[in-house]
Amino acid sequence: xxxxxxxxxxxxxxxxxxxxxxxxxxxxADGELSTGQVATLNMIAAQPLRxxxxxxxxxxxxxxxxxxxxxxxxxxxxxxKADESDARVVLVxxxxxxxxxxxxxxxxxxxxxxxxxxxxxxxxxQAVAKAxxxxxxxxxxxxx
Amino acid sequence: xxxxxxxxxxxxxxxxxxxxxxxxxxxxADGELSTGQVATLNMIAAQPLRxxxxxxxxxxxxxxxxxxxxxxxxxxxxxxKADESDARVVLVxxxxxxxxxxxxxxxxxxxxxxxxxxxxxxxxxQAVAKAxxxxxxxxxxxxx
DNA sequence: GTCCATAGTTAGGTAGCCTAACATATAGTT
DNA sequence: AACTATATGTTAGGCTACCTAACTATGGAC
Numbered sequence: 001x002x003x004x005x006x007x008x009x010x011x012x013x014x015x016x017x018x019x020x021x022x023x024x025x026x027x028x029a030d031g032e033l034s035t036g037q038v039a040t041l042n043m044i045a046a047q048p049l050r051x052x053x054x055x056x057x058x059x060x061x062x063x064x065x066x067x068x069x070x071x072x073x074x075x076x077x078x079x080x081k082a083d084e085s086d087a088r089v090v091l092v093x094x095x096x097x098x099x100x101x102x103x104x105x106x107x108x109x110x111x112x113x114x115x116x117x118x119x120x121x122x123x124x125x126q127a128v129a130k131a132x133x134x135x136x137x138x139x140x141x142x143x144x
Numbered sequence: 145x146x147x148x149x150x151x152x153x154x155x156x157x158x159x160x161x162x163x164x165x166x167x168x169x170x171x172x173a174d175g176e177l178s179t180g181q182v183a184t185l186n187m188i189a190a191q192p193l194r195x196x197x198x199x200x201x202x203x204x205x206x207x208x209x210x211x212x213x214x215x216x217x218x219x220x221x222x223x224x225k226a227d228e229s230d231a232r233v234v235l236v237x238x239x240x241x242x243x244x245x246x247x248x249x250x251x252x253x254x255x256x257x258x259x260x261x262x263x264x265x266x267x268x269x270q271a272v273a274k275a276x277x278x279x280x281x282x283x284x285x286x287x288x
Numbered sequence: 289g290t291c292c293a294t295a296g297t298t299a300g301g302t303a304g305c306c307t308a309a310c311a312t313a314t315a316g317t318t
Numbered sequence: 319a320a321c322t323a324t325a326t327g328t329t330a331g332g333c334t335a336c337c338t339a340a341c342t343a344t345g346g347a348c
């Protein structure tokens with residue numbers, strides 16, 4: 001694929017992405033938890049993470065992550081634990097309430113998306129499914 | 145495609161989209177114009193729009209659009225004109241400076257995206273290209 | 289002409305990000 | 319062991335972009 005086509009693809013991809021960004025935000029606005037909050041909860045679902053790791057994964061600075069953690073903590077969704085081997089470290093994990101709030105939020109968001117996906121025909125669904133790994137790779141390339 | 149698969153696709157699609165949202169923001173952060181500002185300028189590139197139309201297209205409220213227009217106006221990128229047939233209406237159009245700033249911003253963003261696209265192989269590029277119309281349709285479905 | 293609807297602005301508030309400055313803990317050096 | 323440099327978070331203060339509520343001015347219906 002030559003440069004001209006590549007630039008055209010870039011333009012078209014950016015166009016739909018811009019729209020999608022807005023839509024994701026509006027889907028998320030339905031619930032009580034913001035996009036960023038759900039993203040943070042998802043991150044620590046598998047195992048507790050330090051504040052710095054949350055910041056890095058979310059693409060924000062450490063003080064912003066601290067803020068988020070404080071907020072989520074005051075909502076009772078996360079808890080802060082000490083790291084046994086390093087007293088500087090704060091480990092942030094889900095509470096039971098956090099776990100169920102996350103499950104609910106994810107379910108609602110996925111359901112909305114699934115409903116939208118139903119409007120696509122089989123070929124289009126196939127196209128989206130096939131593109132996902134490529135987009136994931138693209139995301140990685142953009143991240144660096 | 146049955147419901148279970150659909151929900152799985154929804155989840156995976158939401159995952160990469162969430163990442164992409166963050167990346168779009170970080171790409172945009174490189175320039176002097178914010179994501180929203182460029183989106184607004186793009187909107188009025190073809191023909192001047194009223195403040196209300198800008199708000200609707202951008203998915204924001206009218207007062208927020210007013211703010212944006214004021215900001216862009218003070219940067220000399222847009223100009224406000226009266227509508228001849230309705231004195232309540234404010235038409236917002238690009239100035240020459242706005243047009244060239246927009247071209248520059250788009251070029252820079254597309255170039256960044258094109259560079260990232262170069263890391264994909266032919267099959268992956270094909271997959272992205274094919275998915276774009278489907279995603280556009282999906283966006284429409286989500287918008288309603 | 290009165291009344292309601294529409295277009296936009298102004299005022300005031302909030303969420304979520306930022307940088308700079310700080311406190312504390314660890315690790316490395318002598 | 320003491321001294322210094324590095325790493326982890328928090329606090330303080332500020333900015334942008336959004337919001338709702340209240341307002342002004344124009345337009346349209348009756």
